[in-house]
Amino acid sequence: MCRLYLKVSWLSEICSGDGIRIIRRFFEHSAIPVTSDVRYPIQGDPPKGAWIIWKRALQRLCNNNQVLHQPLGHWVRSPAWLYDPVSERLFHQAETTREYQQVRTRRSRNSWATFSNPVDAGEIPKSALPATVIPGQNPMMTGFSELLQTDGMHRADTFLSFLSGINAEARWVVQNVEIVGDWESWASASEHRLQGVSDGISTSRELLAG
């Protein structure tokens, strides 16, 4: 019941990017479902008793620090992306070498970021999380599957008023933007002003249109 609520099937879907530990929030009753490409059946918030069993079962897979008894290995699905919300870095696994590369972000004057050619990642941060990224032509369009640490958001009736209301010092990832209505009009309004921001549940067609 909790698994369907969280929309996960594999252990890796609730583990950190380095494959060593289970992410702490998945132990908690207030865990938020993962955004998945798989169409899971609709499952309401399970009762408290189910969460207790879920937590107890997960604890059998790791020690008290959530470190797995059997760490996970390399990513086998390609391309695989990781996002580190602490350092705001995005990593991509090269299909040939299977090594991770850091996707550089270049801040523009209006504080939005664009993505450029990857560089060697070095050591992957332990706080890195699995992410869903959909590369477009230019700019790259992204939709992250995990919660991101961002500044506070506000409501706006139109997209332009939403953009004007964002603090100039806002970080490059925007969270909790709910776009209702015609995607194409939003896409035309956001042209040259917004790059690759999504809540991760949009289809690739919508993301690419945006």
Place this chain on the structure above:
Amino acid sequence: MRDPSGQIRPLQCYEPSQAVRTLSVHLAPDGNMDAQFEYMLVTAQSWAIRLKVGKLPRHLTWKAWMSTITKTLEYPLPVTTLTRAQCQKLSSVLIRAALPQVGVVNTFPRALAHAPRKFFGLKIPDFYIQQGVAHVDGLVKLSKSTKHPTARLLRHSAEAMRIQMGCNGPLFQVPWQCYNLLDHSWLKSTWEFVHNFGLRIDDDIPDLQPWRECDVLLIPTFLQLGYVGQ
């Protein structure tokens, strides 16, 4: 909404659990068989009452039993998901009414009543087995089709079943403990039948793909740890 001739017709609103008769089968969106079973039971009871007051000769009673009411009740079985108990209830109504009328004592062993003639049985159809065989027959016939709407529906249902179970491998060979993880469905009913009779059906429904090396599916792992039926 408008019908094909352009006339405005009111749309009836039903609850998900409310069944509507379509093509002689009462189907509810949530898949419950309550209305269909009730309909079949009333039909069987009505036939049994008429048989008792009809006073047909033995051979005509047998013919009426096998060629009318049995065929009526068998017709919807390919799409129904009746439980074994419900099927036995239907059989029981007919057997209690018809056996004495064909000259067989009412306490005749039921196992023998359903047995083939070569084992000195009466070959009275068992609705649960009829239903299960119809399901398996439908699965096998539709398994190779990619265009038939019912085949596509079954494939989508099977893929949804895989996601809901969270287990890989042949669908009907996954650990039986996963049965309780599933919502009521046609495929779940078929799986129960296949499991009860020790049948094996292979399928080509794709497995869930791991993300990483050493990755494990959560449900089989929990089952191995002893978390059964939770």
